[in-house]
Amino acid sequence: METGNKYFINGFMNKTVKLNKKLYKLKAICGAVKDFGDLADFKIKKNSNNHYLVELNNIHKEAQDKIVDEFCNYVLYLMKRT
């Protein structure tokens, strides 16, 4: 997992998380995106280097510090559960 591209638009923080396809399951990522939907706007893309790129836009102010960390943990939780 890598986090990058932290930037602000209109006062809202945006982030991108890179998740390796061999290590993170898409179904779990989609589940986490759905459950975290209130805290940010999510977009999932595939890049050519075997990664899923999860873009987080308009991140809720109170969630800005920890949202990526909690999101990755939640994906792990969903992978373990299924």
Add this chain to the structure above:
Amino acid sequence: MIKEKLNIKLYPLEAIYGACYVFIDKFYIYFREIDVKNNVVVEMKPKNKLKQGDIEIVRGEFFNELLNYTHRINISKNNKKIREYMVERALFSAIDDDFDGDNDFDDPLGIAVPWEEKYGDG
């Protein structure tokens, strides 16, 4: 940050997920690249500050959990056929075999033959 390089030939990916899940309440867990030698790098970032001595304890506990989950997975693999057989038998024995139609059963001595069929009408 705790960083461990784990070979998935020794520790299956499911075991790594399972072991990491145990620490999810106290750490943020990240899975890095999987390289050509099948090594996965797992990073564990503590949610609260940790002393150096505690880090070693956590590392030890993590490897214990890895061993635990790996062992469970291996046992499950080895017992798979037996478990499937037992479930099949259990389900089969629960089937209601009280049919309305033919009541076929073994009759090696040919006793269950109607009189008329055996001796005719006369």
